[in-house]
Amino acid sequence: MSADRRLRIAGHREQVFMERTILAVDAGGTKCRARLVAPDGTVLASGEGGACNPSTELRGAIAVLDALVNVLCRQTMPQTERGSVVLSLGVAGLVDVNRRTAFLSAHEGFAEIVAMSDGYAALIGASGGRPARLVILGTGAAGHRLFADGTSIQRDGWGFLGGDRGSGAWLGRRAVEAALKSYDGAAPESLLSQRLVALLGSGEAAILDWLLRATPRDFASLVPEIVAAAEAGDGVADALLEAAADEAAALVRSLEESDGGESEGEPLYLLGGLSELLRARIETRIEQRFDVPQGGALDGCLLAARGQAPQERRR
Amino acid sequence: MSADRRLRIAGHREQVFMERTILAVDAGGTKCRARLVAPDGTVLASGEGGACNPSTELRGAIAVLDALVNVLCRQTMPQTERGSVVLSLGVAGLVDVNRRTAFLSAHEGFAEIVAMSDGYAALIGASGGRPARLVILGTGAAGHRLFADGTSIQRDGWGFLGGDRGSGAWLGRRAVEAALKSYDGAAPESLLSQRLVALLGSGEAAILDWLLRATPRDFASLVPEIVAAAEAGDGVADALLEAAADEAAALVRSLEESDGGESEGEPLYLLGGLSELLRARIETRIEQRFDVPQGGALDGCLLAARGQAPQERRR
Numbered sequence: 149m150s151a152d153r154r155l156r157i158a159g160h161r162e163q164v165f166m167e168r169t170i171l172a173v174d175a176g177g178t179k180c181r182a183r184l185v186a187p188d189g190t191v192l193a194s195g196e197g198g199a200c201n202p203s204t205e206l207r208g209a210i211a212v213l214d215a216l217v218n219v220l221c222r223q224t225m226p227q228t229e230r231g232s233v234v235l236s237l238g239v240a241g242l243v244d245v246n247r248r249t250a251f252l253s254a255h256e257g258f259a260e261i262v263a264m265s266d267g268y269a270a271l272i273g274a275s276g277g278r279p280a281r282l283v284i285l286g287t288g289a290a291g292h293r294l295f296a297d298g299t300s301i302q303r304d305g306w307g308f309l310g311g312d313r314g315s316g317a318w319l320g321r322r323a324v325e326a327a328l329k330s331y332d333g334a335a336p337e338s339l340l341s342q343r344l345v346a347l348l349g350s351g352e353a354a355i356l357d358w359l360l361r362a363t364p365r366d367f368a369s370l371v372p373e374i375v376a377a378a379e380a381g382d383g384v385a386d387a388l389l390e391a392a393a394d395e396a397a398a399l400v401r402s403l404e405e406s407d408g409g410e411s412e413g414e415p416l417y418l419l420g421g422l423s424e425l426l427r428a429r430i431e432t433r434i435e436q437r438f439d440v441p442q443g444g445a446l447d448g449c450l451l452a453a454r455g456q457a458p459q460e461r462r463r
Numbered sequence: 464m465s466a467d468r469r470l471r472i473a474g475h476r477e478q479v480f481m482e483r484t485i486l487a488v489d490a491g492g493t494k495c496r497a498r499l500v501a502p503d504g505t506v507l508a509s510g511e512g513g514a515c516n517p518s519t520e521l522r523g524a525i526a527v528l529d530a531l532v533n534v535l536c537r538q539t540m541p542q543t544e545r546g547s548v549v550l551s552l553g554v555a556g557l558v559d560v561n562r563r564t565a566f567l568s569a570h571e572g573f574a575e576i577v578a579m580s581d582g583y584a585a586l587i588g589a590s591g592g593r594p595a596r597l598v599i600l601g602t603g604a605a606g607h608r609l610f611a612d613g614t615s616i617q618r619d620g621w622g623f624l625g626g627d628r629g630s631g632a633w634l635g636r637r638a639v640e641a642a643l644k645s646y647d648g649a650a651p652e653s654l655l656s657q658r659l660v661a662l663l664g665s666g667e668a669a670i671l672d673w674l675l676r677a678t679p680r681d682f683a684s685l686v687p688e689i690v691a692a693a694e695a696g697d698g699v700a701d702a703l704l705e706a707a708a709d710e711a712a713a714l715v716r717s718l719e720e721s722d723g724g725e726s727e728g729e730p731l732y733l734l735g736g737l738s739e740l741l742r743a744r745i746e747t748r749i750e751q752r753f754d755v756p757q758g759g760a761l762d763g764c765l766l767a768a769r770g771q772a773p774q775e776r777r778r
Contacts, residue, residue, distance in 0.1 A: 243671055291647075306643050306671070307675070309639075309677060310643050310670070311644070313640065324625050325625060325626055329713070332626075333717040334619070334710075334716065353559045353560065356558055356622070359624055359625040360622070362624060367624075402647050
C-alpha cells in the first residue's frame with residue numbers, strides 16, 4: 149500500500165478508505181483500548197493504556213495516547229510507518245475547540261486523524277453505521293442519535309456536577325447524601341445508610357476525608373451497595389434505582405428531536421456498566437426493548453475511518 | 464496586664480481569663496475577620512483577610528491567618544507581644560486530627576490557642592454562651608447545638624458532594640441539573656432553565672467549561688436566579704426553594720438528640736446568606752419562630768477565650 153494518498157485516483161471513496169491501515173483507539177476516562185488493523189482487516193496489534201480524558205487532564209491524556217500509539221506502531225514496524233496510518237479516535241472531552249486542537253495536534257505524523265466522541269464511536273459501532281439511538285449508563289450518562297442525513301446529536305454527558313442523570317456517579321452521590329442525612333438523624337435509618345456509612349469510614353473525620361477525595365468513579369463504585377440494599381428490601385435504595393431508570397427513560401425520549409423525524413424501526417441500544425442493572429426498569433418505562441449491538445466503540449472507529457459510517461457531525 | 468499567666472493566683476478562673484488580651488478570628492471559606500481586644504474590652508485593632516479553609520487548602524489557610532495575625536499584632540506593638548495574647552479561632556475543617564495539628568502548630572508563640580469550629584463560634588456568639596440551637600444556611604449548611612453540660616453536636620456540614628442539604632451550593636447544583644435536563648429536552652423548558660442556561664454560557668463548550676471550573680460558591684451564586692424565577696411564577700424554581708426549606712427544617716429537628724433532653728425555651732437561631740430567603744418557609748414547617756442572635760462568631764470567639772462560654776467539646 150502506498151503511503152501517499154495524493155497518488156490515488158479519486159472516485160471510489162470507500163475503496164480508497166479500505167486500503168488504509170487504521171489505528172483505532174477507544175479512549176476512556178478509565179482506560180484506553182487500541183487496535184491496529186491492516187487494509188484487509190487483519191489485526192496487526194492491539195493494546196491497552198491508562199485513563200485518557202482531555203477535558204480533565206489534557207497532558208496526561210496526550211501522554212497516555214502517545215505511549216499507546218508508539219508501542220503499537222513499533223511492534224509492527226516497518227509496515228506501519230505513521231505516515232501511512234489513519235488514527236481513528238473516540239474520546240470524551242473534545243467539545244472545547246482549544247482543548248480539541250491541543251489534544252489532536254499533539255499527535256503528529258499520521259496520514260489522517262479521525263476524531264469523534266467516545267459515545268458516537270459506540271453508537272456507530274453498535275449500529276454498523278446506520279441511523280440509531282444509544283444511551284450509555286456508566287460512571288456518567290449520555291444519549292446519542294445518528295440521523296439518516298449523517299448528522300448526530302448528544303444529550304446529557306454534562307458530567308458529575310451538572311448532569312449525568314441516572315448514571316453510577318449520580319446514583320452514588322444521591323445515596324451518600326441520603327446516608328449522611330440518616331447519620332445526622334434528619335431522616336430514618338435504613339439498611340442502605342448503615343452499609344454506606346460503614347463503608348465511607350469510621351467516624352466524622354474519616355467520612356469527611358472520603359468526601360474530600362471522592363471522584364465520580366468513587367461514587368459510582370457504591371452502586372453494588374445500593375443494589376444489595378434494594379435486593380434486601382430497602383425502600384430508599386429501590387427508590388434511587390427507580391429514579392435512575394426515570395432519568396434514563398427521559399434521556400431515551402429526549403433523543404426524539406422534533407426535527408429529527410420518527411425513530412420507528414430505528415435500533416435503540418443501551419450500553420455501559422449500569423445497563424444490565426437498569427435495562428428491565430427502563431424497558432418498562434419506554435415500552436420498548438433495547439436492541440443487541442453489532443459491535444463496540446473500536447469497531448465504530450474503524451467504520452468511520454473506512455467511510456462505512458458517517459464521521460461525527462453534530463447538529 | 465502581666466504577660467505571664469503563671470504568676471497569677473488561681474481560683475478565680477473567669478477573672479484570669481478576663482485579664483488576657485484576645486485575638487479573635489472568624490475564619491471562613493470566603494474571608495477571615497479578626498479583632499484584637501484588650502482585657503478591658505477595648506478593641507485594639509481589627510482587620511480582614513482572604514479565604515481560610517484548612518480542609519481544602521491547608522497551606523493557603525495558614526498563610527492567610529499568619530498574615531492577618533502579623534498585621535494586627537504589629538499595629539499594636541509593643542502592648543501585644545504574641546506571648547501575652549490568646550488566639551481564639553473559629554474555623555472550619557479541623558475535624559481531621561492531622562490537619563488540625565498541622566494548622567494550629569503553624570501559629571506559634573501565643574499564650575494559648577482556643578480553636579473551635581466556625582459554626583460553634585457562631586452558636587455561642589448568638590446565645591451568649593447559653594444552651595441553644597443554630598442552623599447556618601449559606602454556601603454550605605450545618606446545624607449546631609450546645610447542651611447544658613457544655614457538650615455540643617454538629618449535624619450536616621458534610622460539604623458540597625455529600626450533604627450541605629438545603630444550602631446555596633445544594634440549591635444551585637440542583638437548579639443547574641434541572642436546567643440542563645430541560646436544555647437536553649428531557650424535561651419541559653422553564654423560566655429558570657432559560658435564565659440559567661443563558662448564564663452558564665453560550666453553547667455546549669461554554670457550559671461544559673463552566674461546569675469544569677465550578678466551585679460550591681459558583682453554584683451558590685445562582686440562588687438569586689432561582690429566587691427571581693420563583694417570584695415570576697416558575698414552579699420548578701419554587702419547588703427547589705421548598706425542598707431547601709424541607710431540608711433545613713429536617714436539620715432543625717435533627718438537633719433534638721434523644722439523649723440531649725428537651726429544647727423547650729432554648730433559643731433557636733438561623734444564620735447565613737440564605738437565612739432571610741428561607742426563614743418564613745422554615746418557620747412554617749417547624750411551627751416556631753427563630754430568635755434574634757445576641758452577637759456574631761467573633762463575639763463567640765471572645766466568650767470562649769474569656770471562659771464565659773464552654774470551649775467546644777463534641778459529644
